[in-house]
Amino acid sequence: MRSVAEHRSIVADLLRPRPLVESPLAEALGLASARDITAPLSLPGFDNSAMDGYAVVAADVAAATDATPVRLPVAADIPAGRVDGPPLRPGTAHRIMTGAPVPPGADAIVPVELTDGSTGTVAFFGSTEPGRHIRLAGGDVRAGEVVLTAGRCLGAPQLGLLSALGLPTVTVFPPLRVLVLSTGSELVRPGEPLQHGQIHESNGIMLASAVREAGALAEQRAFVADDPDAFLSALRSADVDLVLTSGGVSAGAYEVVKDTLSTRGVEFAKVAMQPGMPQGAGIFDGVPIVTLPGNPVSALVSFEVFVRPALLRAMGFADTERSRSVAELTQPVRSPQGKRQxxxxxxxxxxxxxHPIGPPASHHLRWLAASNCLLEIPEDVTEMPAGATISVWDLDD
Known part of the structure; x- marks a missing residue:
């Protein structure tokens, strides 16, 4: 059997990034930055007020108390956005709003709550110290600093930072395009009546959703019956970066994926894992193709183990793995010798x-839907007692 690590490497080597694009910030959410991003300017770009209040020389209000307020004439009004504020003369105050530039000559801001709020002559009921309530230029970002590294997922705060730095676009890896194709003559669309021996198709929506959650673009094609010509037609009409199939890869008869592709550039193998032993990967008509088992738990676990990290890597993300940790088992578990479970x-x-839940069989989808993690049991371990620590893949990160 092929090891899990070997098959992970094979799948990862199939996928290649698409050419980099310069994306408007509004279209870059969830994509990976393609280059380190250096700040073109400092944030803040100037000393500004952190409070609504009054710009002063701290020494001028040093004696102010509730009982003995200090009164100063208000010489100017500085709202946020004013670009021509005059210098502050000692013995005066400037009324100032949050974000407005601190006038030359001022060394502190007194919050309006410590004054009577007047606009002519203002009374101060408390003292301050130099630097108080002033946001210094460059206190957040200094021009020339690397603010985001290549491979960083661009979320709301990252895009906000780039916009604050005046950058209208960002160089990103575009998402990969994935065709999700389920196979099986027993499959029926949800909502349609079943005959005896038929089942509703579920892998398509499940795998397409997993592809989208990973940040790629999913095209969910209607499933195909166990017909080689129909299967090949569906593949050849695809203009994508990856074809992801489910079903038709086991050792029995009517395995349309395996029977059709085993002589067309796709290698099929047994991987030492449970669930998800039958796997396939290769290149068909110049397009990477990964073939997953048809049982739903096997299909989704296989996606998590092999496809998701390969997709993220090809889309430029620095972090390609689920968060992993160790946890204490609440009950014993068993695993087959020689397989990673x-x-x-x-x-x-x-x-x-x-807490392990549900039987290990690969058709128990309800238990996968109820879980928030996968427990990873190595190939050389057959049982673990309650209280033992086990490796956990968090699925909710």
Whole structure:
């Protein structure tokens, strides 16, 4: 059998990034930055007020108390956005708003709450010290600093930072385009009546959703019956970066994916894991193709183990793995000798424990839907007692 690590490497080597693009910030959410980003200017770009209040020389209000207020004439009004504020003369105050530039000569801001709020002559009921309530130029970012490194996922705060730096676009890796194709003559669309021996198709929406959650673009094609010509037609009409199939890869008869592609550039192998032993990967008509088992738990676990990290890597993300930790088992688990098992579980992060749920068989989809993690049991371990620590893949990160 092929090891999990070997098959992960094979799948990862299939996928290649698309050419980099310069994206408007509004279209870059969830993509990976392609280059280190250096600040073209400092943030803030000037000393500004952190409070609504009055700009003063701290020494001028040093004696101010509730009982003996200090009164100063208000010589100017400085709202946010004013660009021509005059210098502050000692013995005076400037009324100032949050974000407005601190006038030359001022060394502190007194919040309006410590004054009577007047606009002519203002009374101060408390003292301050130099530098108080002033946001210094460059206190957040200095021009020339690297603010985001290549491979960083661009979320709301990252895009906000780039916009604050005056950058209208960012160089990114575009998302990969993935065709998700389920196979099987037994499959029926959800909402349509079933005949005996038929099942509703579920892998398509499940895998397409997993592709989208990873940041790629998913095209969910209607499933195809176990017909080689129909299957090849569906593949050849695809203009994508990856074809992801489910079903038709086992050792029995009517395995349309394996029968059709085993002589067309796709290698099929047994991988030492449970669930998800039958796997395939290769290049068909110049397009990478990864073939997953048809049982739904096997399909999604295989996606998590092999496809998701490969997609993220090809889309430029520095972090390609699920968050992993160790947790204490609440009950014993068993695993077959020689296979890496991925069991479903509920991870209580606050308690540091994990509770295995459901049978290990690959058709028990309800238990996968109820889990928030996968428990990883190595190939050379056949049983672990309650209280043992086990490796956990968090699925909710």
């Amino acid at each position: 991925f069991q479903r579980g509920v991870h209580d992060r606050s308690a540091g424990t994990v």
